[in-house]
Amino acid sequence: STHICDHLIIYINRLLDLFDSDCLQMRNCLLNICVNIIRYCSSLSEYKELRGELFLLIIDQYFLDSNVHVRSHAIGLCINLVESKLIPTKFYCHLTQATIERMNDISCIVRKHAIQLATKLLKFNPYIDRVSFLSK
Numbered sequence: 001s002t003h004i005c006d007h008l009i010i011y012i013n014r015l016l017d018l019f020d021s022d023c024l025q026m027r028n029c030l031l032n033i034c035v036n037i038i039r040y041c042s043s044l045s046e047y048k049e050l051r052g053e054l055f056l057l058i059i060d061q062y063f064l065d066s067n068v069h070v071r072s073h074a075i076g077l078c079i080n081l082v083e084s085k086l087i088p089t090k091f092y093c094h095l096t097q098a099t100i101e102r103m104n105d106i107s108c109i110v111r112k113h114a115i116q117l118a119t120k121l122l123k124f125n126p127y128i129d130r131v132s133f134l135s136k
Contacts (some may be wrong), residue, residue: 027062027070035077036059042086055081055091059098068107075102075113082120089126096121 015033018026034054040091041051062074078095081087087095099121 010101024067024069028073031058031062033076035081036085038081052088059095063098063102067078068110071105071110072113075110075117079117079120082117082124085124092121092126
């Protein structure tokens with residue numbers, strides 16, 4: 001999925017049927033596909049809505065997945081998106097809230113990744129320049 005062509009994006013709806021799969025590897029694979037599509041669409045303004053929908057899907061569905069490995073994998077992928085500055089500014093609050101909720105997860109690996117994500121959100125905060133400007 002690292003070399004996505006424009007015509008393949010049309011078939012995303014077919015992939016959406018697989019998101020509820022019982023197979024752990026399938027859900028992790030779909031997470032990777034979503035992130036690669038988000039990366040591909042980041043430079044294409046006509047796919048801005050698709051990128052946002054996929055990002056919300058990752059947060060709203062996979063951060064709350066029943067499997068620990070899927071939850072931690074989703075958070076890890078969001079860490080990479082934050083570091084790459086591919087998170088749309090309007091989603092920072094939603095991602096931050098979801099991250100805070102995962103800090104109370106029953107799994108220590110999910111809590112660890114949530115803390116790492118919170119750290120990256122602070123480090124790569126798009127509002128940081130405005131805050132430092134206001135403090136001067």
